Amino acid sequence: MTINEIQAEIVDEFSEVDDWMDRYGMIIDLGNSLPPIEEKYRTPDHLIEGCQSRVWLNAELSPEGRIRYTADSDAIIVKGIISLLVKVLDDQTPDDILNADLHFINDIGLSEHLSPTRSNGLLAMLKQMRLYALAFKAKQ
Template sequence: MTINEIQDEIIEEFADIDDWMDRYAYIIDMGNTLPPMPEEYKTPQYIIEGCQSRAWLHADITPEGLIHFTADSDAIIVKGIISMLLKVLNDHSPAEIADADLYFIDKIGLAENLSPTRSNGLAALVKQMKLYAIAYKAKLENEGK
């Protein structure tokens, strides 16, 4: 599936949930499905700066040239947001991730329904994911792949 197809799927899932308390509960449920992050990545090197709670993000490139993210947070709502971002961006090419317009965030009303500090954390997380993508894209280009 493309990044936009996955975003459209998430938008559709949220279209059926009118109440924001129910949407928060759904986001928290998504966070509960987040695979555990290896402890070796829960270090200051992988922490997302600008996040109110502690959140970590790590990226690897697969042999197929796709980026695979692992992430975690000590806050349940942040875990849910991370889970959505991973669902949308995981296992895509660096170019696809770097160029992605993450319109689902606005379409489901996420940014406007988060506290300012959570919104800053969301922006910091997206920025870091895109920075990983740009770095891996440059690395692959330098290797001639």
């Protein structure tokens, strides 16, 4: 699936729920379904700077030239947010990730319902995911 197709699915899922407490519940459920990151990646090297909570992110380039992300967080909402980003950007090419317009963040109202510190954390997570894509692109 393309990034835009995945975003459209997410927007559809969230559009069925009006109440923001229920949407937070959906985000928490997404976080709970995120596969755990391997213990060897729970290191300071894999922590995302700029997040108030601890967020670990790892990225590997598959033989097919696609980036595989794994992530985790010690905060339940933040884990849900990183799981949304992983859902959209995982198994995509570095070019697709770097060129993606991640409009779903605004489309589902996420940006306007996050505290300033969580918004900064979201931007830091996205920045780190794009930095991995940039690094892998440079190696290709």
